[in-house]
Amino acid sequence: QTQLRVAGNFSQNQKHVGIESGxxxxxxxxxxxxxxANYNPMDVVGVQASDAFRMLRxxxxxxxxxxxxxxxxxxxxxxxxxxxxxxxxxxxxxxxVDAYRAxxxxxxxxxFNAKVLTLWPFGPQVFFCNAPIETxxxxxxxxxxxxxxxxxxxxxxxxxxxxxxxxxxxxPALQRGVVSCGVTSPTSANTGNWPEVTTHLLPLAVSGSxxxxxxxxxxxxxxxxxxxxxLQDAFAALEDxxxxxxxxxxxxxxxCSTGGECVEHKPFDMTLVEIGDADQAAIAEVAETVxxxxxxxxxxxxxxxxSTVWNETVGAARGLEIR
Amino acid sequence: MIGVMGAFxxxxxxxxxxxxxxxxxxxxxxxxxxxxxxxxxxxTLMVFGGQAWGSLNDFVLTAIPLFILLGELxxxxxxxxxxxxxxxxxxxxxxxxxxxxxxxxxxxxxxxxGSSVATAATMGTVxxxxxxxxxxxxxxxxxxxxxxxxxxxxxxxxxxxxxxGSMSNTSIGQLFVAGxxxxxxxxxxxxxxxxxxxxxxxxxxxxxxxxxxxxxxLRNLLDILPPMAIFGLVMGSIYLGWATxxxxxxxxxxxxxxxxxxxxxxxxxxxxxxxxxxxxLTAMILLIIIAAKYLNFIIGILGIPQVLxxxxxxxxxxxxxxxxxxxxxYLVLGCFLETLSMMIATxxxxxxxxxxxxxxxxxxxxxxVVMMEVALITxxxxxxxxxxxxxxxxxxxxxxxxxxxxxxxxxLGMVALLILFPGIALxxxxxxxxxxxx
Amino acid sequence: MxxxxxxRILGPVVRLVALLGGYAILAVAVFVSLEVVLRRTVGVSLxxxxxxxxxxxxxxxxxxxxxxxxxxxxxxIELVLERLPRRAAGVFDVLAMLAIxxxxxxxxxxxxxxxxxxxxxxxxxxTPSQTPLWVPQAVWVAGLGxxxxxxxxxxxxxxxxxxxxxPGLHRWxxxxxxxxxxxxxxxxxxxxxxxxxxxxx
Ligand code: NA
Ligand code: NA
Numbered sequence: 001q002t003q004l005r006v007a008g009n010f011s012q013n014q015k016h017v018g019i020e021s022g023x024x025x026x027x028x029x030x031x032x033x034x035x036x037a038n039y040n041p042m043d044v045v046g047v048q049a050s051d052a053f054r055m056l057r058x059x060x061x062x063x064x065x066x067x068x069x070x071x072x073x074x075x076x077x078x079x080x081x082x083x084x085x086x087x088x089x090x091x092x093x094x095x096x097v098d099a100y101r102a103x104x105x106x107x108x109x110x111x112f113n114a115k116v117l118t119l120w121p122f123g124p125q126v127f128f129c130n131a132p133i134e135t136x137x138x139x140x141x142x143x144x145x146x147x148x149x150x151x152x153x154x155x156x157x158x159x160x161x162x163x164x165x166x167x168x169x170x171x172p173a174l175q176r177g178v179v180s181c182g183v184t185s186p187t188s189a190n191t192g193n194w195p196e197v198t199t200h201l202l203p204l205a206v207s208g209s210x211x212x213x214x215x216x217x218x219x220x221x222x223x224x225x226x227x228x229x230x231l232q233d234a235f236a237a238l239e240d241x242x243x244x245x246x247x248x249x250x251x252x253x254x255x256c257s258t259g260g261e262c263v264e265h266k267p268f269d270m271t272l273v274e275i276g277d278a279d280q281a282a283i284a285e286v287a288e289t290v291x292x293x294x295x296x297x298x299x300x301x302x303x304x305x306x307s308t309v310w311n312e313t314v315g316a317a318r319g320l321e322i323r
Numbered sequence: 324m325i326g327v328m329g330a331f332x333x334x335x336x337x338x339x340x341x342x343x344x345x346x347x348x349x350x351x352x353x354x355x356x357x358x359x360x361x362x363x364x365x366x367t368l369m370v371f372g373g374q375a376w377g378s379l380n381d382f383v384l385t386a387i388p389l390f391i392l393l394g395e396l397x398x399x400x401x402x403x404x405x406x407x408x409x410x411x412x413x414x415x416x417x418x419x420x421x422x423x424x425x426x427x428x429x430x431x432x433x434x435x436x437g438s439s440v441a442t443a444a445t446m447g448t449v450x451x452x453x454x455x456x457x458x459x460x461x462x463x464x465x466x467x468x469x470x471x472x473x474x475x476x477x478x479x480x481x482x483x484x485x486x487x488g489s490m491s492n493t494s495i496g497q498l499f500v501a502g503x504x505x506x507x508x509x510x511x512x513x514x515x516x517x518x519x520x521x522x523x524x525x526x527x528x529x530x531x532x533x534x535x536x537x538x539x540x541l542r543n544l545l546d547i548l549p550p551m552a553i554f555g556l557v558m559g560s561i562y563l564g565w566a567t568x569x570x571x572x573x574x575x576x577x578x579x580x581x582x583x584x585x586x587x588x589x590x591x592x593x594x595x596x597x598x599x600x601x602x603x604l605t606a607m608i609l610l611i612i613i614a615a616k617y618l619n620f621i622i623g624i625l626g627i628p629q630v631l632x633x634x635x636x637x638x639x640x641x642x643x644x645x646x647x648x649x650x651x652x653y654l655v656l657g658c659f660l661e662t663l664s665m666m667i668a669t670x671x672x673x674x675x676x677x678x679x680x681x682x683x684x685x686x687x688x689x690x691x692v693v694m695m696e697v698a699l700i701t702x703x704x705x706x707x708x709x710x711x712x713x714x715x716x717x718x719x720x721x722x723x724x725x726x727x728x729x730x731x732x733x734x735l736g737m738v739a740l741l742i743l744f745p746g747i748a749l750x751x752x753x754x755x756x757x758x759x760x761x
Numbered sequence: 762m763x764x765x766x767x768x769r770i771l772g773p774v775v776r777l778v779a780l781l782g783g784y785a786i787l788a789v790a791v792f793v794s795l796e797v798v799l800r801r802t803v804g805v806s807l808x809x810x811x812x813x814x815x816x817x818x819x820x821x822x823x824x825x826x827x828x829x830x831x832x833x834x835x836x837x838i839e840l841v842l843e844r845l846p847r848r849a850a851g852v853f854d855v856l857a858m859l860a861i862x863x864x865x866x867x868x869x870x871x872x873x874x875x876x877x878x879x880x881x882x883x884x885x886x887x888t889p890s891q892t893p894l895w896v897p898q899a900v901w902v903a904g905l906g907x908x909x910x911x912x913x914x915x916x917x918x919x920x921x922x923x924x925x926x927x928p929g930l931h932r933w934x935x936x937x938x939x940x941x942x943x944x945x946x947x948x949x950x951x952x953x954x955x956x957x958x959x960x961x962x
Contacts, residue, residue: 384818570797663836
């Protein structure tokens with residue numbers, strides 16, 4: 001019998017943790033592989049999301065649920081899967097993720113002794129504002145909470161001020177007007193009661209907050225080839241389930257938050273802003289002129305092939321090019 | 324992976340290491356290392372450096388040195404004497420006289436101090452000589468200071484609440500606000516007790532301080548302004564959403580610096596003294612936190628809280644019974660352990676269990692802090708007892724212990740009220756934060 | 762207390778480093794206050810007050826570990842030791858010093874490797890400032906290094922004192938008695954400013 005030590009998603013993401021813990025409890029029976037998993041949400045064991053790649057490499061955990069954006073501090077290449085402004089809807093995002101998967105996996109194996117099992121989005125990252133917003137232009141002059149370098153660059157591009165705050169501090173900050181807007185997924189915002197302290201929802205996805213399940217290679221190689229195939233099938237099913245969740249749950253969360261039909265989130269009465277073509281174009285322009293060049297400089301500093309690989313994969317899938 | 328007996332054995336080993344005089348941080352660390360090597364393997368041991376960096380590189384915890392620095396600056400600025408004198412002006416007519424000033428000064432100083440021991444030392448130094456001179460009953464005098472000072476960790480700011488919030492992922496702002504009403508109630512209950520005793524046995528109160536004319540009384544009132552203003556700055560900035568708790572601590576330090584300058588006490592020597600005292604205490608606390616968070620990591624992977632919660636549920640323990648067990652647990656442990664070590668050593672195990680029982684973590688934070696207050700004045704080891712005894716310099720420690728005992732009983736009464744009416748702790752945060760917790 | 766030869770030789774350095782840590786905390790207070798005021802009044806955010814506050818805390822704590830050890834400020838429970846004969850308590854004092862030296866060296870070694878990985882991966886902070894992580898970590902590791910060196914020397918010294926039966930063992934490396942803690946607490950209140958006033962919260 002093989003034991004797997006698993007660090008899961010954040011416990012406040014109850015849906016995801018529910019799916020994960022069920023999946024890992026069931027893994028042996030579902031895959032027919034003799035395996036037992038010891039699953040804990042990462043915050044329960046005091047693991048920081050940004051340490052994921054190091055912990056995978058050292059074998060502290062065998063399998064980890066990784067927030068790629070946070071973990072990319074140890075290698076900006078991985079951030080390339082979901083750069084701001086590149087994929088503005090879930091369909092585009094899936095194409096980008098599938099295009100990047102092989103390169104992503106190869107690099108993860110080479111640098112961090114780990115292998116990709118799943119890649120999936122947490123959900124579209126959209127704007128929640130407590131000021132009347134009709135287009136992206138209205139962001140001018142506002143204070144907006146930012147948590148990544150590219151997001152700060154984007155916010156500044158729109159003439160707004162980026163403010164860094166921890167997630168737990170955003171609700172009171174919105175409530176008291178410390179910031180005017182926060183960016184997160186509709187489900188996170190709904191469970192965090194952001195609609196109580198914001199009025200306008202701009203459903204333009206600046207990214208999809210892509211996450212993944214990765215396994216330490218030593219742990220992976222303990223399985224026979226047939227077992228590996230069976231496990232891969234099981235994880236593929238998990239990946240599909242999590243993509244599905246991102247679509248349905250966030251659709252429901254947007255609807256609930258804006259007074260529409262509501263199944264499983266808390267009902268609120270925010271204004272749903274309509275996205276115009278101008279906004280789509282503005283986001284695409286930010287990607288081309290601000291985000292991609294910044295990422296190119298950061299990533300090529302670590303590995304000069306970064307932008308080439310990206311152009312051949314995500315770039316080709318999305319019709320963008322880093323020069 | 325590890326059973327209840329194994330976990331219990333680990334806990335006893337940890338206590339044994341502590342009582343053998345190993346530094347508390349090292350005792351926690353050794354238990355973590357044992358858990359990692361016996362059950363989990365080398366990688367979980369080697370990750371200690373990354374976990375330590377993660378524990379320290381945390382803006383939330385900067386509130387600890389900032390609030391310590393705030394207190395150090397204020398004490399050195401000498402605002403406390405004036406504060407005590409001014410409160411005495413107004414309270415000495417009550418039966419019990421200056422005894423009420425003790426409790427009130429402690430409560431007011433609690434509003435700027437994050438620590439109960441600091442409150443005891445400060446107010447003890449100010450009050451004990453005056454009370455002695457005026458012939459007050461020694462036991463109740465000493466008890467009122469030792470016990471009144473414990474309110475320092477219940478009324479915000481509170482270092483114990485910052486540590487609890489950080490280790491249990493509970494909002495520190497909400498914890499701070501939740502402590503205000505219980506803190507004021509406790510201080511009111513202390514004063515009521517003094518009042519009753521003074522009516523029955525008027526002899527406990529000594530000769531009153533001569534009455535000052537109203538104009539002097541009003542002018543003296545200025546002396547209670549600095550602590551009030553700093554409390555207003557700290558809690559107001561949190562409430563208005565101008566600042567997070569750590570940021571409010573920074574504002575408080577600026578306020579304290581200004582008070583030092585306004586009192587014409589500021590000097591480089593004073594600043595360096597305050598900074599070194601702050602670093603010393605911060606390093607002590609954070610070394611314990613590094614070890615405790617590492618132990619927390621090992622305990623979490625081993626699944627000990629889940630095992631414990633399951634066992635307790637299997638025995639059919641109800642929510643109320645669980646709380647009563649915890650009252651007993653902390654009462655006993657509190658006789659022998661210093662409060663900070665006790666909190667840090669038990670939070671990783673206890674909090675997951677109480678959360679699985681549906682107990683509100685903010686309420687539990689207040690409950691825990693009141694239990695720590697009890698521990699501060701229960702013999703044989705109660706830090707506040709010894710501090711007050713130390714200020715007094717003569718007589719037996721037994722006087723302080725006996726004097727503090729009724730106050731400990733009142734605190735347990737407060738615990739009972741908190742259990743019966745959780746709203747005492749939760750009402751204010753609900754009003755102020757439209758609190759959707761967790 | 763001050764006649765401890767180790768403290769006489771290394772004390773000034775250890776104290777200076779601790780004071781630097783204190784100034785780091787003061788700098789956080791100033792920087793964060795400025796951030797709050799600017800954010801409220803002009804709507805400008807200095808960006809990264811939280812990030813640099815975290816680095817400052819890590820540095821200040823690490824810079825203080827050796828200082829706190831020198832002042833015997835790392836909490837020990839003396840309840841049992843006080844009741845033991847001086848000889849037996851001395852054995853536990855040596856054990857305590859050896860154990861804290863072991864922890865300090867291990868912490869330094871693992872901290873060093875964290876910094877090494879940050880250099881190897883060229884890790885950036887992942888915050889808008891994109892700070893190279895090894896920089897704040899190097900400052901932190903330097904503090905841990907001082908802690909490791911001081912604690913190893915102190916443990917060796919304590920062991921030597923025990924072997925030679927020197928009475929300094931109890932005075933310099935024994936658990937702090939309540940009387941001493943109270944005296945320090947009072948000293949800090951009465952503002953004699955010895956710089957060693959502190960307390961357990
Ligand atoms: Na307080
Ligand atoms: Na006690």
